[in-house]
Amino acid sequence: GAVVSQHPSWVICKSGTSVKIECRSLDFQATTMFWYRQFPKQSLMLMATSNEGSKATYEQGVEKDKFLINHASLTLSTLTVTSAHPEDSSFYICSASSPTSGSRYEQYFGPGTRLTVT
Amino acid sequence: RKEVEQDPGPFNVPEGATVAFNCTYSNSASQSFFWYRQDCRKEPKLLMSVYSSGNEDGRFTAQLNRASQYISLLIRDSKLSDSATYLCVVNILDRGSTLGRLYFGRGTQLTVWP
Numbered sequence: 751g752a753v754v755s756q757h758p759s760w761v762i763c764k765s766g767t768s769v770k771i772e773c774r775s776l777d778f779q780a781t782t783m784f785w786y787r788q789f790p791k792q793s794l795m796l797m798a799t800s801n802e803g804s805k806a807t808y809e810q811g812v813e814k815d816k817f818l819i820n821h822a823s824l825t826l827s828t829l830t831v832t833s834a835h836p837e838d839s840s841f842y843i844c845s846a847s848s849p850t851s852g853s854r855y856e857q858y859f860g861p862g863t864r865l866t867v868t
Numbered sequence: 869r870k871e872v873e874q875d876p877g878p879f880n881v882p883e884g885a886t887v888a889f890n891c892t893y894s895n896s897a898s899q900s901f902f903w904y905r906q907d908c909r910k911e912p913k914l915l916m917s918v919y920s921s922g923n924e925d926g927r928f929t930a931q932l933n934r935a936s937q938y939i940s941l942l943i944r945d946s947k948l949s950d951s952a953t954y955l956c957v958v959n960i961l962d963r964g965s966t967l968g969r970l971y972f973g974r975g976t977q978l979t980v981w982p
Binding site: 784791792793794795796799841843845856857859860861862864 | 872876902909910911912913914917955969970972973974975
């Protein structure tokens with residue numbers, strides 16, 4: 751149980767275009783989803799926390815107008831990287847948590863999306 | 869100062885060796901503690917939670933010292949398949965939140981050679 755999927759698993763796009771990444775909880779309802787970013791040899795950094803039906807809470811330094819998050823249902827959250835630039839190239843990982851998915855402090859991670867902006 | 873500090877390694881050990889990883893955290897309000905494993909270009913996977921009394925899962929033993937804000941992971945009888953990056957993770961319950969948020973260390977890279 752507690753499976754989280756992400757789509758696409760990798761994407762290459764041109765500078766200036768927008769990319770949407772989907773995160774789905776497959777076998778449980780995720781009231782909260784988290785979006786992380788990981789640069790090579792760096793730790794995962796939380797970008798934002800999204801609760802179903804409400805606006806996402808962004809971490810300091812993360813531009814909310816650039817990284818649009820929508821959590822419209824209990825099983826789906828999307829992250830849209832708008833006007834992507836090469837410095838946005840990174841590994842984007844979502845995680846999902848819900849009181850019904852196990853320990854309330856445990857998060858289940860998606861397989862990640864590798865974004866390369868050329 | 870980072871919330872979670874780890875020695876990045878790399879640790880290169882032969883099969884069968886015992887290896888220990890250490891981690892310190894800065895926020896005394898940290899509620900729960902974990903070790904995750906991350907393979908190259910993959911997502912982190914939970915290896916084990918860490919409890920105050922210490923806990924063991926097969927070849928893996930985790931210890932927590934709240935007074936020193938120190939967490940450790942011991943791997944005995946290392947296998948080739950243990951090669952990965954090990955992430956020390958703490959959860960801090962933010963005010964008003966029921967789930968808290970996770971803070972990740974940079975990870976310690978382990979390579980087990982035959």
